[in-house]
Amino acid sequence: MKTSNLPFHERVDVAFKDDFLQESLKKAQEKFITGKANTYKPLGDPEVWRKRAEEVRRHTIDNLDYYLDMLATNIEKRGGKVYFAKTADEASRYVTDLAQSKEVKTVVKSKSMISEEIHLNHALEKLGVDVIETDLGEYIIQLAGETPSHIIVPAIHKNKKQIAELLSKVAGRELPDDPPGLYQFARKVLREKFLQADLGISGCNFAVAETGSLLLVTNEGNGRFTTTFPETHVVMMGMERIVPRWKDLDTLITLLPRAATGQKITTYLTAISGPRRDGDVDGPEELHFVIVDNGRLNAVGSKFQEILHCIRCGACLNICPVYRHIGGHAYGSVYSGPIGAVLTPVLRGFDEWAELPYASSLCGACTDACPVRIPLHEMLVDLRNDQILEKRSPTTERIAFKMFGKMTATPRFYATGLKAGKTVLNLFAGREGVESGPGKLKNWTKERTFPSPAPQSFRDWWKSGKKNNEKK
């Protein structure tokens, strides 16, 4: 789950200083937001779609036990195998054992957030297995030894020069930094791997309970390669990635690509039902589903249950003003943006993730953007509240808020407090405002000037107006 050992504020500083990142986040957000608006438009009223999608997700997660049982039964009916893994260790051990028993040498992976979550690549590499990410963005960050900084565009923080350098190392010669040539080179390298690989690992956009099927949503086609050529296919699936029936996918699959990248549909939707059948020539001989909990149970039955409704579109990242400024890596978790700020502490607790619920301005844009209407910003408030109740906030902060509470409850204290605040601030204020503030204010003034107090306070102005009126 963890992607960095730096403390939160240092991670944020790294992002602030990265000019390319700042520019490309802005560009990406603009592109995705416009695309989303353009592809929602022909659907009519988006609220009707969002409400229906929410209802489908709610019904499914409310009956998750029932549908998981149905899914497992039907996967087996189609000839697949099912393994339930409570922990990250259990999940990756199942895959490494399988790789060992089959003497696997090369693994091709199409995108799977859950395997990022459980660090599956490391576990396989330890065995000496060659693991290749085949989503181009994932491949790039794998070469760089990094983690995704956006759920849909994992290598958004890399420029073409950096990408050319990474691919040049693979090529053993210098490649020019023009994207078409780089795409061509990647295609050639990855195609060889696809045809060599003995194990394919995919994620799971949706599992369909009624037929025990998998639906993969991809643009490049790497999902198709991963599931067509290797003799064994392993599906890594978070336990909530499920729909009851094919027809229940209708609204979800209509909204997912529109909310994600502003496409009406992705190039490929691949529906897989069991391993290859008698007479099939391609497709894997064996199909395994690894259904993973890894902390999701914490959300079930709690006030955070709706976070399991998420369909991983990234619309909340694309709209978030905080994400726009700090990028994905600053969150320090494989899940970034508003969804990451909620999901990570829900799955993992506050010990290492106390800052994430505060990485938000609570503007609520994420909640409005979410195609399945998860109340993300309300959950962020709830998570902050939980931290206070668990007495996790610093003592000074707690005392400060206690005093603030008392002060604002009494008009006389409030007036005195305001006056005192103004006097103190004026000590630090220059002509433009406060450029280097004292104590906690420094965190603000480090980035921007804090406005000086108005020469006349609202209360004084009000009083003087009243006097003038009385005179009249």
Next chain:
Amino acid sequence: MTTKEEFISSITKRIGRQKPEKVNPPDFSDHPADGLYDSFSQKDFVDQFIRELEALSGKVIHVETIGKLGTAIESFLEENKVENVVVWNDDTESGQAIRTACEEYSKINDNTHVIAWNDDGNREELLFITERSDAGIVYAEYGISETGTVVLYNIAGKGRAVSLLPDNIGIVLHEKDVVPRITHVLERMNESAIDHSCINFISGPSRSADIEMSLSIGVHGPGGITVFLVKNE
């Protein structure tokens, strides 16, 4: 190791009720897409299909009847300078028409070879040949108007790799099989998923935007998609 029973009962416990014997998924009397296409005729749906596919840089070649497919396939093979073309081994009318058209073409063009995906062939060999082919020609069960999508059912002689490995893919689609939106295909997926290990919805050529968000076509999969659109007979 966690067993299925333990895993599922831990969820039941957290939900805080007994696991139900039977759950009925909600069936709604209305659909969010209701009314969107009220004024559309089948011709409008076909036109929209063409617009959407072309917007994704797919191509459309019109064919009067399935009997005239040969001319369309000939121009496709010529335009793409195809030397090796892989086709499905399938005895439906469309499957036969594709194969015949390709074989006729290769008879008069010595440089063009036709490979039929063989349901009892050697896997390694077939994949090797298909990877080295410049074109693959298949047929679609459905076209989806709203998104310019074709739906391919893969099984036995209708191999998955034929629409994936070659650079250029030709897809035969009958105008009568163009449906308004994905809803109509999903309604039948319960049965078709049981009958087919793999079903692909394809909308235009393979694409990626992972390098500085600059769009590239044909990253892993085919770079060209041509639909042979057969008029209603």
